[in-house]
Amino acid sequence: MREEKVPAVYILASKRHGTLYVGVTSDLCSRIAAHKQGSIPGFTRKYKVKMLVWYEFPGSMEEAIRREKQLKEWQRGWKVELIENLNPIWRDLFEEMCGAWVE
Numbered sequence: 001m002r003e004e005k006v007p008a009v010y011i012l013a014s015k016r017h018g019t020l021y022v023g024v025t026s027d028l029c030s031r032i033a034a035h036k037q038g039s040i041p042g043f044t045r046k047y048k049v050k051m052l053v054w055y056e057f058p059g060s061m062e063e064a065i066r067r068e069k070q071l072k073e074w075q076r077g078w079k080v081e082l083i084e085n086l087n088p089i090w091r092d093l094f095e096e097m098c099g100a101w102v103e
Contacts, residue, residue, distance in 0.1 A: 007064035009071065011054040011083060014047055016090035020079055021049045024068040028055060029098035036094070051092040054083045 005026040012021040012035060021044050025031035031040075032052050038045045058064040071079065087093060 006057055007059075007061040008055055008057050009064050009067045010052060011071070011079060012044060012049045013051045013053045013083070013090060014049045015051070017080065019047045019049050020076070021047075022068055022071045022079070024061075024064045026061060029094075032094050032098065051090070052094045052097065053087050053090050053092070055093065055097065 006028070007024070007026055008028040008031075009022070009024050010028060010032070012023070012032075013019065023031065034040050035044050036050045038050075043049065056067070058067050071082075074082075083090065
């Protein structure tokens with residue numbers, strides 16, 4: 001049985017200190033799995049940006065979208081600091097967050 005949708009903002013990386021992508025979704029595990037499978041066309045597939053390195057759960061989708069826009073405006077150094085405050089070694093947080101996730 002699927003869980004209720006929960007708004008999330010996330011950052012993906014191609015590798016430690018690699019290419020970054022900021023996104024928003026209502027189903028974090030499903031979205032990250034799609035990025036990992038390469039089924040989402042565009043930037044993340046082109047640049048192989050698949051590692052979940054940071055995420056947060058704002059209270060509503062409106063807040064999540066506002067936060068995503070804010071992070072997209074940030075300088076790269078600020079994003080790196082945000083990531084390293086949660087995830088200093090840039091490990092992929094997908095399994096920790098989603099376990100053996102299956103769609």
